Amino acid sequence: MAKRIDVSGLTAYYGSHKAIEDISMTVEPRSVTAFIGPSGCGKSTFLRTLNRMHEVTPGGRVEGKVLLDDEDLYGTHVDPVAVRRTVGMVFQRPNPFPTMSIFDNVAAGLRLNGSYKKSELGDIVEKSLKGANLWNEVKDRLNKPGSGLSGGQQQRLCIARAIAVEPQVLLMDEPCSALDPISTLAIEDLIGELKERFTIVIVTHNMQQAARVSDRTAFFNLSAVGQPGNLVEIDETERIFSNPSVQATEDYISGRFG
Amino acid sequence: MSNATITPQGPAADSLSAARLPRWSPYAIAVGAVAAGCAIGLGAGLDSRIQWGLIAAVLFVLGTFGIATKVEGKRQAKDRVATSVVWVSFILAVVPLVSLIFETVSRGVKVLDVFFLTHSMGVVADYEPGGGIYHAIMGTLEQVGLATVISVPIGLLTAIYLVEYGRGKLAKAVTFFVDVMTGIPSIVAGLFILSFWILILGFSYSGFAGSMALSILMIPVVVRSTEEMLKLVPNELREASLALGVPKWRTILKVVLPTSIGGITTGVMLAIARIAGETAPVLLLVWGNPLINTDPFQGPQSSLPLYIYQQYQNSGGSPAAYDRAWAAALVLIAFIMILNLVARGIARWKAPKTGR
Amino acid sequence: MDISTKTTAPPAPAEPPAAPLKTTRGATRPGDRIFLGLSRGSGILLLVIMAAIAAFLTYRASLVLSKNDGNFLTTFEWNANNTPPVFGIAVLAFGTVVSSVIAMVIAVPIAVGIALFITHYAPKKIGGAIAYVVDLLAAVPSIVYGLWGALFLVPHLTGFYSWLNDYFGWTHVLEWQGGAPRTLLAVGILLAIMILPIITNVSREVFRQAPLMHQEAALALGATRWEVIRMAVIPFGRSGVISASMLGLGRALGETMAVATVLSPSFEINASLLDPGGGTFAQNIAAKFSEATEQGRDALIASGLVLFVITLVVNGAARAIIARRKEYSGANA
Numbered sequence: 001m002a003k004r005i006d007v008s009g010l011t012a013y014y015g016s017h018k019a020i021e022d023i024s025m026t027v028e029p030r031s032v033t034a035f036i037g038p039s040g041c042g043k044s045t046f047l048r049t050l051n052r053m054h055e056v057t058p059g060g061r062v063e064g065k066v067l068l069d070d071e072d073l074y075g076t077h078v079d080p081v082a083v084r085r086t087v088g089m090v091f092q093r094p095n096p097f098p099t100m101s102i103f104d105n106v107a108a109g110l111r112l113n114g115s116y117k118k119s120e121l122g123d124i125v126e127k128s129l130k131g132a133n134l135w136n137e138v139k140d141r142l143n144k145p146g147s148g149l150s151g152g153q154q155q156r157l158c159i160a161r162a163i164a165v166e167p168q169v170l171l172m173d174e175p176c177s178a179l180d181p182i183s184t185l186a187i188e189d190l191i192g193e194l195k196e197r198f199t200i201v202i203v204t205h206n207m208q209q210a211a212r213v214s215d216r217t218a219f220f221n222l223s224a225v226g227q228p229g230n231l232v233e234i235d236e237t238e239r240i241f242s243n244p245s246v247q248a249t250e251d252y253i254s255g256r257f258g
Numbered sequence: 259m260s261n262a263t264i265t266p267q268g269p270a271a272d273s274l275s276a277a278r279l280p281r282w283s284p285y286a287i288a289v290g291a292v293a294a295g296c297a298i299g300l301g302a303g304l305d306s307r308i309q310w311g312l313i314a315a316v317l318f319v320l321g322t323f324g325i326a327t328k329v330e331g332k333r334q335a336k337d338r339v340a341t342s343v344v345w346v347s348f349i350l351a352v353v354p355l356v357s358l359i360f361e362t363v364s365r366g367v368k369v370l371d372v373f374f375l376t377h378s379m380g381v382v383a384d385y386e387p388g389g390g391i392y393h394a395i396m397g398t399l400e401q402v403g404l405a406t407v408i409s410v411p412i413g414l415l416t417a418i419y420l421v422e423y424g425r426g427k428l429a430k431a432v433t434f435f436v437d438v439m440t441g442i443p444s445i446v447a448g449l450f451i452l453s454f455w456i457l458i459l460g461f462s463y464s465g466f467a468g469s470m471a472l473s474i475l476m477i478p479v480v481v482r483s484t485e486e487m488l489k490l491v492p493n494e495l496r497e498a499s500l501a502l503g504v505p506k507w508r509t510i511l512k513v514v515l516p517t518s519i520g521g522i523t524t525g526v527m528l529a530i531a532r533i534a535g536e537t538a539p540v541l542l543l544v545w546g547n548p549l550i551n552t553d554p555f556q557g558p559q560s561s562l563p564l565y566i567y568q569q570y571q572n573s574g575g576s577p578a579a580y581d582r583a584w585a586a587a588l589v590l591i592a593f594i595m596i597l598n599l600v601a602r603g604i605a606r607w608k609a610p611k612t613g614r
Numbered sequence: 615m616d617i618s619t620k621t622t623a624p625p626a627p628a629e630p631p632a633a634p635l636k637t638t639r640g641a642t643r644p645g646d647r648i649f650l651g652l653s654r655g656s657g658i659l660l661l662v663i664m665a666a667i668a669a670f671l672t673y674r675a676s677l678v679l680s681k682n683d684g685n686f687l688t689t690f691e692w693n694a695n696n697t698p699p700v701f702g703i704a705v706l707a708f709g710t711v712v713s714s715v716i717a718m719v720i721a722v723p724i725a726v727g728i729a730l731f732i733t734h735y736a737p738k739k740i741g742g743a744i745a746y747v748v749d750l751l752a753a754v755p756s757i758v759y760g761l762w763g764a765l766f767l768v769p770h771l772t773g774f775y776s777w778l779n780d781y782f783g784w785t786h787v788l789e790w791q792g793g794a795p796r797t798l799l800a801v802g803i804l805l806a807i808m809i810l811p812i813i814t815n816v817s818r819e820v821f822r823q824a825p826l827m828h829q830e831a832a833l834a835l836g837a838t839r840w841e842v843i844r845m846a847v848i849p850f851g852r853s854g855v856i857s858a859s860m861l862g863l864g865r866a867l868g869e870t871m872a873v874a875t876v877l878s879p880s881f882e883i884n885a886s887l888l889d890p891g892g893g894t895f896a897q898n899i900a901a902k903f904s905e906a907t908e909q910g911r912d913a914l915i916a917s918g919l920v921l922f923v924i925t926l927v928v929n930g931a932a933r934a935i936i937a938r939r940k941e942y943s944g945a946n947a
Binding site: 307309345357362429536587591 | 656661670756760762839840864875900918
């Protein structure tokens with residue numbers, strides 16, 4: 001299922017503004033990679049280049065290569081729609097479709113494709129909700145609107161929706177920043193389970209969270225406000241938090257700036 | 259695929275690449291559709307260009323669907339069809355506008371000259387060539403001017419009431435009925451003034467009667483736009499003024515209104531542009547008059563929209579009258595467009611001040 | 615100093631520092647009282663005008679309805695100048711409803727298309743230009759539409775009419791005897807062009823407000839642009855489009871001059887939209903007014919009252935939908 005991501009020389013723009021510059025890294029399959037760094041360093045922008053969501057923003061464009069197991073996401077003839085099916089995403093604020101029920105929300109991605117079996121659909125929804133540790137809480141009200149759930153439940157619903165289409169990679173853009181501590185814990189546990197099946201990339205502002213959930217951590221920084229963000233280093237999480245090779249990383253982690 | 263029994267759906271699930279149509283394909287399909295539309299139109303001897311265009315539009319949508327389904331698959335095809343339908347609907351809307359402007363200008367310039375602008379229809383029968391629209395321009399300016407004089411104070415004060423004072427049931431009722439008033443057909447406003455001013459109070463047709471009906475149409479527009487503008491004034495400004503010990507009414511007059519005056523002016527001008535083209539109430543209340551009558555309170559007048567209608571309706575199809583109608587339409591449209599442009603200009607020019 | 619900003623009677627402190635903080639009776643100063651009185655009076659005046667419209671129209675209508683020798687609702691005739699008068703609105707109601715429905719059927723899909731084009735398809739600059747063009751369409755006076763409709767559109771419709779007759783004549787609804795195409799279908803097409811801008815503008819606003827995060831969620835699931843619109847834009851904007859359409863309907867129902875110039879009215883009901891048959895409330899008033907006696911005018915006022923009530927209901931419903939939507943989206947924001 002899970003695939004490796006190889007990024008080389010990636011630069012992203014908003015119109016004429018360069019948001020991130022010349023980033024190269026490898027994201028290992030079946031592991032959690034965390035992106036940390038100060039606000040505005042481009043970690044979210046970089047995340048959005050990994051499933052071609054960046055180009056949805058007006059003026060957004062990308063240079064460089066993103067290889068998903070040898071296939072370039074930005075190659076000619078690559079369909080961005082297919083990319084996004086393969087690389088799923090969970091957003092900062094939970095965003096279940098307000099007009100749809102819990103069931104329909106999870107089934108939304110499958111229905112887009114149109115080629116599922118009716119009998120299968122219920123199983124997939126159940127499996128996905130179980131995968132997102134939400135099944136027991138919602139199994140009696142699958143037909144109620146998803147917007148009636150709590151924030152943490154909504155976010156897990158969004159995760160269920162993302163994994164229902166069986167992507168290779170799951171991108172998470174600060175998935176817990178809008179949630180309370182208990183919900184955050186539930187999501188973190190879930191991430192630990194999901195990495196058995198998916199390649200997970202998570203952007204977080206919370207360094208304890210990065211230390212708790214990730215196998216590898218990438219630190220992003222920017223030299224000055226208005227300058228493009230860049231990748232400082234990426235390494236085993238343990239090393240980053242105990243003995244990083246770059247001074248700026250240590251300064252950031254020990255709270256000396258950012 | 260660890261514990262999942264789901265089989266990947268669709269052809270694109272394993273490969274990211276999919277066959278895609280080249281970038282220029284929509285243009286190529288469009289050109290082909292237009293060519294085919296013309297060919298079918300010529301071949302079948304259809305005399306109306308409207309039909310040619312409709313055929314081309316249908317062919318464009320169908321062609322896009324067919325080609326995209328073959329090359330890219332069903333989902334992409336649906337997406338492309340939606341795009342082409344959206345494009346077609348846009349073109350469908352532009353065609354009448356272009357045609358209308360083109361017809362008005364090309365037919366209107368025939369008789370439009372200084373003589374036309376400075377003479378009335380006093381000695382000219384409707385089917386004869388000659389004559390002009392001086393009396394109609396005078397009538398329009400006076401009626402619209404009077405309507406503005408009536409509507410602006412009432413509209414402004416109502417908006418101030420709703421924004422600065424409005425609480426409770428009365429404000430809610432006023433808000434609701436302003437909305438409802440926006441939707442009153444102009445002919446009903448005309449009938450109201452007719453029943454009340456002419457049939458019951460016994461006054462005669464006059465420009466002023468028309469102005470009253472136009473006011474009913476204009477007031478809600480002024481209220482709505484002024485309300486929007488007043489709401490944009492930041493509350494800190496009001497508080498700053500009040501904290502200096504300035505009474506509320508002076509705060510409104512000296513701080514709130516000057517801050518939003520640009521937007522309010524724009525709104526009033528757009529409202530004027532809207533009522534300047536109204537025909538129905540004028541037809542019922544001002545009646546029409548081929549002679550110059552500069553007194554809006556005494557006796558029938560003419561007005562530009564009414565002139566257009568009467569030239570069209572009462573001339574028995576005379577080409578001279580049609581020419582005059584088009585020329586008057588050109589003058590009316592020019593007047594309204596200039597008002598619109600100036601209003602928007604003011605809005606843009608004043609925007610940075612309040613917009614921050 | 616305690617300043618309440620939005621209450622109706624802020625205890626405004628007096629300018630000279632020596633003055634007492636409380637004015638007599640705890641009431642506002644005269645300037646405030648006069649100003650509040652004026653602005654509240656204007657608001658009340660609007661309510662009075664609305665009430666007066668209903669009252670005067672009803673009064674004049676009642677004068678003639680009691681004399682009517684026909685049935686106001688079912689008579690296919692308009693001889694209101696006769697003694698006794700014979701008139702009924704059946705034909706007018708038929709024509710008004712049919713022409714407005716045709717206009718809606720044509721205009722709503724196209725307007726939604728243009729609105730989506732502006733918000734989701736066109737590049738930003740082009741979208742702005744198109745929005746401007748739509749505004750220009752809205753600014754053209756109805757009499758000019760009427761002139762264009764009568765002298766340009768109608769002659770161009772003959773071919774279309776005969777084509778409809780050739781292929782769909784068997785339905786009887788689109789059967790054509792070959793007269794001038796100044797019938798309800800032509801009126802409906804013209805009205806569609808006229809109500810396009812208002813439907814487009816309101817729909818554009820609601821589509822623009824569709825929350826980005828749901829659109830991104832759909833994109834991230836691998837939706838195509840059309841699927842994003844279907845999943846995250848149209849469900850959000852549906853009630854907005856409905857109320858926009860009703861505002862357009864209100865305008866189509868009451869349109870006078872464009873219909874009066876294009877339609878050749880006939881006081882009968884015809885199954886075919888391509889043959890003469892039907893008039894509209896507003897058109898009938900404009901056409902019959904100049905020859906009407908006082909009694910005839912009262913009859914026209916009676917028909918105008920019906921039109922007033924219909925547009926009131928349609929517009930009220932549209933506004934109610936908008937208001938409910940506001941509360942709904944406000945609670946979510």
